[in-house]
Amino acid sequence: MGNVRDLTERELETWRGFLAASTLLTRRVEQRLKDDAGLSHAQYEVLARLAAAGGCLRMTELAGAALTSKSGLTYQVARLAEAGLVDRRSCAGDDRGVLAFLTDRGRAALRAAAEGYSALVRAEFVDGLTEEQFSGLRKGIQALCAHLDNAGEPVGPPA
Amino acid sequence: MGNVRDLTERELETWRGFLAASTLLTRRVEQRLKDDAGLSHAQYEVLARLAAAGGCLRMTELAGAALTSKSGLTYQVARLAEAGLVDRRSCAGDDRGVLAFLTDRGRAALRAAAEGYSALVRAEFVDGLTEEQFSGLRKGIQALCAHLDNAGEPVGPPA
DNA sequence: ACAGCTTTGTTCAAATTCGAACAACAAGGT
DNA sequence: ACCTTGTTGTTCGAATTTGAACAAAGCTGT
Numbered sequence: 138m139g140n141v142r143d144l145t146e147r148e149l150e151t152w153r154g155f156l157a158a159s160t161l162l163t164r165r166v167e168q169r170l171k172d173d174a175g176l177s178h179a180q181y182e183v184l185a186r187l188a189a190a191g192g193c194l195r196m197t198e199l200a201g202a203a204l205t206s207k208s209g210l211t212y213q214v215a216r217l218a219e220a221g222l223v224d225r226r227s228c229a230g231d232d233r234g235v236l237a238f239l240t241d242r243g244r245a246a247l248r249a250a251a252e253g254y255s256a257l258v259r260a261e262f263v264d265g266l267t268e269e270q271f272s273g274l275r276k277g278i279q280a281l282c283a284h285l286d287n288a289g290e291p292v293g294p295p296a
Numbered sequence: 297m298g299n300v301r302d303l304t305e306r307e308l309e310t311w312r313g314f315l316a317a318s319t320l321l322t323r324r325v326e327q328r329l330k331d332d333a334g335l336s337h338a339q340y341e342v343l344a345r346l347a348a349a350g351g352c353l354r355m356t357e358l359a360g361a362a363l364t365s366k367s368g369l370t371y372q373v374a375r376l377a378e379a380g381l382v383d384r385r386s387c388a389g390d391d392r393g394v395l396a397f398l399t400d401r402g403r404a405a406l407r408a409a410a411e412g413y414s415a416l417v418r419a420e421f422v423d424g425l426t427e428e429q430f431s432g433l434r435k436g437i438q439a440l441c442a443h444l445d446n447a448g449e450p451v452g453p454p455a
Numbered sequence: 456a457c458a459g460c461t462t463t464g465t466t467c468a469a470a471t472t473c474g475a476a477c478a479a480c481a482a483g484g485t
Numbered sequence: 486a487c488c489t490t491g492t493t494g495t496t497c498g499a500a501t502t503t504g505a506a507c508a509a510a511g512c513t514g515t
Contacts, residue, residue, distance in 0.1 A: 144414050147434060148422050154437040155421070159318035160363045161444050179501085196464060204319045206503055211465060213501090233463045233510045255303050262314070263307050265443030270436050275306060277425060277433025278313040284424030285320055338471085355494060365473055370495060372471090392480045392493045 162261055169257045174250035179205060179213050181254065184222065184247040187239040195228060196235045222246050321420055328416045333409035338364060338372050340413065343381065343406040346398040354387060355394045381405050 144152070163178065170176045176184070186202040187194055194202065200210040214237050217223040222243035228234025239247075263271065303311070322337065329335045335343070345361040346353055353361065359369040373396050376382040381402035387393025398406075422430060 144418060144422065148418070148430075151430070151434040151437055152417050152421055154441045155318065155433075156322075157363060158437060158440050158444060159314065159322075163315075163318075177501085197462085200464095204316060207464065208466080208504075209502055216500095228463095231463085231511075235464065258311050259303060259307070261444065262311055262440070263303065265446075266436060266439045270439040271307075271310070273432025274436025274440070275310040277429050277436060278310055278317060280425045280429040281317050281421070281433070282313045285317060285420065287424075336471085356492080359494095366494065367474075367496080368472055375470095387493095390481075390493085394494065 165261060166254065166257060169253055170250055173253040174246055176246065176250055177213075179203070179209070180217055180222075181247070181250055183210070183213055183217060183237070184239065184243055184250075187223070187237060188244065188247055192239040192244075193236055196237060199237050217243070220246075324420060325413065325416060328412055329409055332412040333405055335405065335409055336372075338362070338368070339376055339381075340406070340409055342369070342372055342376060342396070343398065343402055343409075346382070346396060347403065347406055351398040351403075352395055355396060358396050376402070379405075 167178045170178055170181050174181075182203045182205075183199065186199060190198075190202070196210055196214070197207065199214075200207045203210065203213075205213070214223055214225065218225055220242075222240060224238040224240055226236045226238050228236050266274065326337045329337055329340050333340075341362045341364075342358065345358060349357075349361070355369055355373070356366065358373075359366050362369065362372075364372070373382055373384065377384055379401075381399060383397040383399055385395045385397050387395050425433065
């Protein structure tokens with residue numbers, strides 16, 4: 138071990154903390170969304186991305202935005218369509234295409250869930266850190282996303 | 297919307313970046329471990345925690361350390377036991393208890409995987425950030441973990 | 456018009472995750 | 486000893502995820 142250059146203790150600790158924090162936060166968000174609105178985080182993300190895009194996206198684009206695989210998106214959109222939160226429409230000009238269309242009920246569900254979601258993110262992710270700590274975290278994450286973008290698929294907030 | 301205090305644009309962007317980065321990084325780690333050593337990230341984590349604990353832990357402790365549910369751990373330890381990387385032993389002094397015991401093959405597998413794992417974490421998580429950026433990220437994550445610890449279950453690197 | 460390559464979305468099987476329910480055991484008080 | 490309560494791990498079912506394989510369209514150059 139230690140052939141090239143081992144991670145320092147600080148680096149490893151940071152990485153573990155990063156994993157732990159994301160695991161725990163994701164779990165709590167999941168719980169909250171389920172309780173509040175009966176949505177999974179994946180489903181919330183789909184609705185949020187649709188709304189952000191003006192209410193309509195093609196499946197592939199949506200899969201990219203929601204950070205899921207194509208098959209995963211097919212599954213979740215099917216769930217959301219069953220619940221009437223999303224419509225599947227064919228795509229004008231491309232017979233292969235499928236548009237995921239945010240319904241009024243979908244918008245309503247998103248609005249209903251957003252409140253608690255924001256509150257949770259604020260309580261768990263934002264508050265509890267000083268301005269300086271959050272600022273450092275923010276810049277680090279920005280740099281991380283930029284770095285990940287370079288050597289891979291796009292990532293991070295579409296800005 | 298915006299009843300209490302909405303997340304600012306910066307806060308939301310940071311949160312999304314955090315989610316995106318963890319999703320993508322986890323996926324890449326998963327891939328790498330699978331290719332290198334045929335282990336899932338969950339399995340690697342189990343082996344790593346066992347090694348860190350001296351080679352032996354009770355199921356419940358291990359579940360806590362590896363950030364998984366008890367049933368999830370039962371599943372993964374069964375997989376690892378099938379592969380001969382871990383042994384299940386009964387616990388002296390407590391007939392309910394089960395000890396997960398890291399075998400020599402388990403240690404070897406961990407050693408074999410650790411190389412590539414470290415390299416990936418270094419390449420994707422550490423490098424690409426300046427000293428200052430990483431330091432800020434590190435402090436932010438530390439504070440985040442501390443905060444998450446307070447209002448919930450333990451989290452973060454056991455230090 | 457056509458062959459060849461790419462893109463789109465779905466289907467499928469396999470793996471994994473979680474929580475709830477459960478049985479076995481431990482611990483404490485009476 | 487006994488009853489009550491708390492722990493420990495496992496089992497079970499349901500939900501979800503992913504990649505590979507696939508069919509149906511597009512697109513390109515000839």
